[in-house]
Amino acid sequence: MKNALTLLLVCIGCTAFGQNHNRPAPFETFPYEFQTAGNSVPGYFISAMFKINVLPSDPNYISPYPVIYDENGYIAWYAKPSVRNASDFKYLPEANLFSYGTVEQGQDRKFIVLDGNLNRIDTLNTIGHAEDMHDFQRAANGNWLLSVRFMDTMDLSAYTFDGVQGSAQTIIRGYGVQEIDPNGNLIFEWNSNDHMHPTETYDFYGYNANDFDYCHGNAIAEDDDGHLLFSMRHTNSIIKVHRTTGDIIWRLGGQLSDFTINSVWPFSAQHDIRRNSNGNYSLYNNDNMGLVPTWSRGMEYELDTINWTASQVYEYGHPDINYHRSMGSYRHLPNDYKVLGWGYSFRPAPTASLIDDQDDILSEFFFDDSIMVYRMLFDMDLDLPRPEITCVDTGNGYELTVSSASNYQWSTGETTQSIPVTTAGTYQVWIPFGEGFIGSLPFEVINPNMPCTASISEIQLDDQNFQWCNMLGQKVEYPEAGRLYLKVYKSGLIEKVIFQE
Template structure:
């Protein structure tokens, strides 16, 4: 997601059901605008092999980065054959195989674009889909230049701003989602064709086209007779297709999450579920079908949307009841999904802060990304040999606090503190550094004094918030 005051996408977030953080990482970018390279931090998700991934488009670190459950980078993925990565989507299977989208720019003057208005100079952005193995070796490649001979005739954006915004780059397809199908082929979403296509994994032949000018399906029970400018198309084992229908071409434009039952032989798409609360997310967005029958929807949007930030996540019951809605007061997200995740970074420690300006003085403690913490044990003491339990707290949110009263009130005294993170069995899985109030005597580097901790030569030093720095 991006900060509300900065156009750059800066944050990767894992949240709980209340919207509170479980893990976060903030990148240091503050500039770049909505089209600059540093805008392109996107597509943070949990993959099919239970690893996290995101894409970074800055020149010095371009590609998809894969993190393990300790939030350490274990793999970087870039397209083969020198193609530029397309930030919209990438999938990893359980066996480590990758399905990605890349851009193949071709000289416009050498293309048949007689059906399009405007300048023929510059380049057209074609689409390449690649499958890589677990060692990042290319095993399959598909190109829109070889298999979509009518791509310019079928585009729906010839008269809109995308052709006038930057006349040197013609974005006529805008591939934004790719996925394996249950029968071993490939599904590709082409937003600016308002079309989803199924590609033969062996031959590259387009098996069918759904939506857009070249639609081959008959839509049943769908009041809009199809979708427009869609995102996040997925074909499920039961033969159902889900996607996020941005709805840009409707009047008025309204977005919805839809699910179709497909008869691929007869080319029939029957709408079996939809949800449309009157929101319009002009760009981005996602639709997830959950195991319990609910649907998770991210409503997308665009930077500077005059209607304000759209909900970045809604959960909808099968009968259309909205069970959960999350939104930022300012800011937005690219996609969101509900998934189980366990993580812990044992190279870091729990963070412990002492606020002596509060009344009473208060400890604040957390551990970024540590999902296995069940309880916090707060310890205090006056010497190095013995500590006392101040409090045991059930972990219910990212950060907890303990007000220090009575004998543990550190004001004018040298009481030192530490917190221990406990799992469900009561085992210590992490311990913070020891901290002490500014009233403690100075501690020399060569050893402890009688009444304080061992690692702080400056009595005014305070423990700073830990930040996970991705390697």
């Protein structure tokens, strides 16, 4: 008779930050490293991965994909939609939905909505104009805010841009939004070409008469009063737009700023404008036009719309890496932790970082060069029904097995429900869930000759020479009551207990 036993871990590498923790990954995803300081906060990292400047004809091509990582850096879910690009994957906790944007073969753009079980339930398109994949939001009223690209012709012959005379037939690329209700009806539309002039741009970003991307919008957010915020990268400005009239209520930054900005140097080429629960406005400042050396960082401002001042109240840039010229995100979490996706990032720079309320780095992702995230988010409300791996003594050896599914993708490359234990290491398996694959909790094999057992009967409970570790073998300084931990003794013995205060 087969006996299913539970694996107990030893506390491995639980003291030194900077040690590389290579994580298992399915063959159709990008390999990566996850580094941790040892203390994690429950939650999930959410993003979409892609590799720049690589075509499907490349023999090593991996198509972009939405992905969820757990707080310890393991892939908890991913999908393979077979698209040219996937972007802006996010969880919407107020509706228990997920969404992301895709660019399919032939430039066909779509916005995808998934339910709480990650099944596709809707596909959205803009009406009469091309989709822009920079952002896709769900409004407080349940409508969708879709990024839109507007192409118009404008006589700019009276102006020069970066020393180039404007053409009388300049094709200007505007940015805006369409608000679509759940029935697909157009409720509101805003086009920057109707409210901004291309002279708001900076020569730094160049001029092209056939496609003048003078504003390059890259983010939409709903302010607390229901009006809309836009990040305009090429005007170095954030603008607030009236939800009904379309009038610009104010500009923050840029040549026409309504605010006096109390900051060492204004932001430029920024991304990811958001209104935080603390009342501040946050953004990711790429700092393309900043002082040398340029310094990409997350920033927060407190706005005074009586005296029209913008006071910088917070900033964080990586202590080792200075500049990322495009993409990127910054989010202030409810517990005052922050998560940053660094954007256009190359090793040795991290791809993303999670920092605590003292600005100490908790964890970081490192991907190979040219593998990017447009945004990296972190959500503490998400809960996923992840399968668990069981270790089984068959009488002739040991196997790892998982619950029944239609197919299996083990981190070893095997595709059966059960696999033999042959080597030490971290095992994971992914099985179908929603439109993708959900990842098991990781299973650590320390000794392949005894993968299913641990000598807990010999533990002396009055021995206080021990260390608390989580179930991944990482040191925990402050265990939480009611959670399961490993009590690792200096003698090498291990006890699995629920911590009680």
